Amino acid sequence: MPGGVYRVPPIWVAARRSTDVVAVPDEDVSAAVRYIRDYACQGIDVGDLVTAVNISRSMLERKFKKFLNCTPHDLIVRTRLRRAQELLIQTDLTIENVATLSGFSSAEYMSSVFHRFMGQAPRDFRKAYRGKSG
DSSP: OTTOOOOOOOSOOOOOTTTOOOOOSOHHHHHHHHHHHHHGGGTOOHHHHHHHHTSOHHHHHHHHHHHHSSOHHHHHHHHHHHHHHHHHHHOOOOHHHHHHHHTOSOHHHHHHHHHHHHSSOHHHHHHHHHHHHO
């Protein structure tokens, strides 16, 4: 239909750092979220986060629950998973390399977490998205 409007759903939406913003009215949580975004894929854990933000673990977890409805660990894992998804779609890296670059301690652990959250193995996720893109 000439001149018509065609709507094509996106295959993948890449979040850019400039648009990946969460407004949180708490300085500690804001600082923790920034730290997670900067270092999650370098293998940090909640202990590293607590040290960086200089707040007790229990207080940080309470604040995360209040403002973000998740734990600091949850956000670290989600950040790593998002990076793994990007790498699986955009590169031909091995699953082992994707795990390393996403901050997971091993490919087996990443695969387990990926399956739990995404409902499929990383290889199946890659195949599904590669099949959609051409």
